[in-house]
Amino acid sequence: MFESLNDRLEKAFINLKGQGKLTEINIAQSVKEIRRALVAADVNYKIAKEFTDKVKDKALGQENVLTSVKPGELMVKIVQDELAELMGGEAAEIDIKGNPGIVLVAGLQGSGKTTFSGKLANYLRTRKKLNPLLVACDVYRPAAINQLQVLGEQIKVPVFTIEDNKNPVDIAQKAIAHAKSNNFNVIIVDTAGRLAIDEEMMNEISNINAAIDPTEALFVVDSMTGQDAVNTAKAFNDVIDYDGVVLTKLDGDTRGGAALTIKYTVGKPIKFTSAGEKMDTLDVFHPERMAQRILGMGDIVSFVEKAQEQYDEKEAKKLEKKIRKNKFDFNDFLNQIGQLRKMGDLKGLMGMIPGMGKLTKNLDIDDSAFNKVESIIFSMTPEERANPEILNMSRKRRIARGSGHNLHEINMFIKQFDQMKKMMHMMSKGKGMGNLANMMGGGNRGMMP
Template sequence: MFESLADRLQQALGEVRSRGRLSEEDVERALRQVRLALLEADVDFRVVKEFTARVRERAIGTQVLASVNPAHQVVKVVADELTELLGGTTSEFVLPKARPAVVVLAGLQGSGKTTAAAKLARYLRAERGLDVALAACDLQRPAAVEQLVLLGGRADCTVYERGTDATPVEVAGWALGRAREEQRDVLIVDTAGRLHVDDQLMAELQAITERVRPHRVLLVLDAMTGQDAVNVATAFAERAPFDGLVLTKLDGDARGGAALSVKAVTGRPIVFASTGERLEEFELFHPDRVAQRILGMGDVVTLVERAQRELDERKAAELERKMRRAELTLEDFLEQLRQIRKMGPLKSLLGMLPGMGSQLAALDLDERELDRVEAIILSMTPEERRRPEIIDASRRRRIARGSGTSPQQVAQLVKQFQAMRRLMRDLSRGRLGALGSLLGR
């Protein structure tokens, strides 16, 4: 998330962190680097000017420079102001008690609006236990209806569609009637987009909102478009008011300009963030957590929340018991690997650990290697997974053919697993007690 911006800001503040005492000149030098990093990230120049002015005013104060650790104080000031720039506090997505609650999604073509509609539907169903239906009102883009039907099925949500035979306004009204009859909790309306903001787009959007009277209107923005996304949000705010924003494609090469500018320019909060291709990679936008990740402070809270959501507590307890007794098998290892991968890409998870952000570029993280590990284990017999020591040359060749790997890769996995199991056995027998005591001190 915002890798290039994060690298530049961490580099700019790295000099500050390395100094025991700070002068105004040190702070000014760091602020110049911060200003350049924000401008290169396509943040609105007026926003950059106001941001650096606020940081300067707080960072050069006597209370900061004369403190016991001024470097930490300056970094905290930058983190606080960055959090404020991103929206300050989390904008909770509160729906009224009226049923069905109607949510309209708007945006330009190519912003990921249809996918965002399905992700929002899955989020409301899985996280809040709501009965959600989707209305396919994007009749402008070819195959948009079919795409929503497919994604809605994967999200386990009902999709109301009438093909392209009716107008979007008619489909929206009909879908609302169906949602009322079937007593749905939420109806999400996926509207059409255009390549740019035009009168036809706005007229259609206004007609749909007049027909369904939505309780919430969300504007979907592509984070990869930078300053253009802010221009789109400004145009929509002037002609078709919305309550909040959904930022998509934050897992791509997003420079950060949209996220850092849009709240200050439009006054509307970022409500949701789409952080990957999977339907599950969609979450509330937390300004403080994003600011901490940009500055390399990690995001342990989100990591814990994902673990609580994705990991099976009973299986985790059983795994811990086996590890204590040195009874771990390759079947257990495969199960744990799958549980971790459900939480998201490995690089993203490591980026949530404090201090890891700046080191990720140097790490050679290849998700395909995890695919190879899984394929190798799945190509083994149940007995081989439980007792990898029986895997001889003949078995290695068979496993390699079944997994599309080489016998050497199979041997390496088995060797590494056996070394890990020996280490757990040694720990369980107390052979590393002296080392444990040393680490304990």
């Protein structure tokens, strides 16, 4: 995510390396490169110029201040603060008050609108402990209703539909009545999209908006469309005056222009970001954390939050005892892989760990990264999984045949497992149980993901 922008911004700070302090000359050089980086990321030139003027003014204000902070680090901090401010400053909560709360979801076709509706329902059910109802109001796209029903079944959320009814306003109004009489405290109305903005589409979304008076109207934007997404967001806002923006497909080759400038252009906050097709890959948008990620600083707070969602205190204590006694085995490792899978996109997670994003950006890392490891462990007997020390040459050969790997790969995996086990044991003595980042030790040189 934002790899290209991150690379360009890094080059902008190179001028300050080895410099004793910020000066008008080196500030000007860096600011010029920052502006070029933003324009290359599909940020409107006027916005980029205004942004870099602010950065320049703040940097010049530090020009004669004696500080132990290096000039490059100081400039990074200034840019980080300004990026966060440009994207909204602080996280904006979704408003779901009401009986029921009504969320209207709008956007162009292909923006990820229906998938987001499912993710939002899952988010409200699992994290907010609400009882959501999905409402299928896309009466034009043949597969839209079926897609929503499949998602609803997957996340255990019912979907309200009316067969052969082609009036989305009528469907939405009847869904509200159904929700009130069946104790649903929030409904999510998935509306039709079009391939492009047209008068018919705008009239329809305007009529639905007026008829149901949503507590929250959200506009879904494909972040890969850059500045076009910003223009579309403005057009929709003029019609329905929505409450917030959702950026989808952040796991794709996105340049960053939409994320950086929608708040500035439309005046509405980004409330959620979405990556991938999995129903648990929806995140509240935190401008300050996104600024850190854009600058390659990771987002350890979000990483910890995701880990805590899967955290089982009882199991963690049992695991910590095993690590302290140096009894961590292959069954424990399988359980930890399962926890990582539940946390979401693996490459995205690694990008949250400071320094890891740069190491993994050119690597093809996804959920299948663990498949090789799992195939080896699944080829072991229960006794071998629980007692790694009994793996002699004969057993390794049998595991190699069963898993479809050669003996060298088996030996490499077991060696890396032993190294990881020792490192975790050492950490447990001095600093408590190692965190999930340490579970990813071993690098990409061998079998470990």
